[in-house]
Amino acid sequence: xxxxxxxxxxxxxxxxxxxxINCTYTATGYPSLFWYVQYPGEGLQxxxxxxxxxxxxxxKGFEATYRKETTSFHLxxxxxQVSDSAVYFxxxxxxxxxxxxxxxxxxxxxxx
Amino acid sequence: DAGVIQSPRHEVTEMGQEVTLRCKPIxxxxxxxxxxxxxxxxxxxxxxxxxxxxxxxxxxxxxRFSAKxxxxxxxxxxxxxxEPRDSAVYFxxxxxxxxGANVLTFGAGSRxxxx
Numbered sequence: 628x629x630x631x632x633x634x635x636x637x638x639x640x641x642x643x644x645x646x647x648i649n650c651t652y653t654a655t656g657y658p659s660l661f662w663y664v665q666y667p668g669e670g671l672q673x674x675x676x677x678x679x680x681x682x683x684x685x686x687k688g689f690e691a692t693y694r695k696e697t698t699s700f701h702l703x704x705x706x707x708q709v710s711d712s713a714v715y716f717x718x719x720x721x722x723x724x725x726x727x728x729x730x731x732x733x734x735x736x737x738x739x
Numbered sequence: 740d741a742g743v744i745q746s747p748r749h750e751v752t753e754m755g756q757e758v759t760l761r762c763k764p765i766x767x768x769x770x771x772x773x774x775x776x777x778x779x780x781x782x783x784x785x786x787x788x789x790x791x792x793x794x795x796x797x798x799x800x801x802x803r804f805s806a807k808x809x810x811x812x813x814x815x816x817x818x819x820x821x822e823p824r825d826s827a828v829y830f831x832x833x834x835x836x837x838x839g840a841n842v843l844t845f846g847a848g849s850r851x852x853x854x
Contacts, residue, residue, distance in 0.1 A: 659841055670743070670830050670845030671782075716782065720841045725770050725834065726795065727843060731781045 629654045633717045633730035640707055641738050648702040648733050650691075650717035658719040660684075660693055660700040661727065665714045674702075674715070709737045743846035745831050751852045757819040760849045763812055764833030772843060773806055773816050774830040782830075788814065821853045 634649040652658060659678045663671040675684030680695035689704045700717060717730040744763040752758055764771050772787040786796040788808045796806070803822070808814040818825055828850050832843040 661841075663843075668847075670832070670847050671843070672845065673842055676842070725789065725841060726784060726787065727841065729782045 629658070629719060629721065629728050631717050631719050631728055631730040633715075634733050636714075636732070637734040637736060639736045639738060642709055643706045644737075646702070646704040646707045646711075646735070648715055648717075648735070650700045650702065650730060652698050652700065652717075652719045654698075654719055654721060656721050657695075658721045660691070661718040661720075662689070662691055662700070662702050663716040663718060663729075665716065665732070667713070671716060707735075707737050709739055711735060712737045743831055743833055743844055745829075745846035745849050747849055748847065749850045749852075751854065752821055753854050754822055755820045756853075757817065758821045758825075758851060758853075760816045760829050760831075760851070762814045762816070762831030762846060764814070764831070765836070765844055766812065767836035768833035768844070769811070769835040770833060771808060771814050772832040772834070773814070774832065774845075775827045776830060776848070777827045785816070818851075821851075823853045826851055826853050 630653045632651050661676045662674040664674045665671045675686040677684040677693040680693050683692045691700050691702045714732045714734045716732045718727045720727050746761045770789050773785040775783045785798045786806045791808045806816045828848045830845050830848045832845045834843045
């Protein structure tokens with residue numbers, strides 16, 4: 628069945644470091660892909676999305692490119708800030724299906 | 740818009756008691772989702788509704804759990820009787836309208852502790 632596998636955490640980085648959080652998916656058909664972020668004590672928020680192969684989603688300095696050939700949607704940011712500390716979830720859904728399949732989440736901590 | 744509104748934010752109860760969690764989705768959204776989040780199991784979809792009709796309840800753990808959506812602006816998740824293993828954060832989310840299908844807006848969650 629459809630699934631999402633993301634990088635095990637926790638991840639700890641220094642401020643201004645480069646960030647990559649890996650995400651790969653298994654799906655029948657051509658899913659839409661998402662990154663959601665959860666700040667402490669809050670619900671999840673959509674960070675970015677991509678709906679077809681080679682699309683790049685971007686928001687708040689974060690980027691992810693939909694790679695059909697490697698079934699991946701890795702999250703990147705060139706220079707992280709303390710305020711980026713949160714849990715990041717990769718997710719997918721297939722056309723016509725409203726259910727999102729989430730990965731297990733990756734906890735990111737940025738140290739000043 | 741005030742976003743997805745959940746209540747209560749925190750609930751502490753004793754085993755065997757009935758618990759009711761409430762959710763008000765964003766106006767104009769036609770899909771509503773209930774998720775449960777724990778450290779051990781991560782984020783689990785319990786049930787979702789489309790136009791107030793339950794579409795998929797395969798994630799509901801057992802008969803102790805029930806969910807209703809009597810109208811487009813209100814949903815409840817009920818646990819009766821509650822057990823300590825039900826302790827978790829329960830999230831409601833909605834989607835649809837101008838935000839598009841598949842883009843979920845989450846509430847702040849209801850943290851349930853069953854003693």
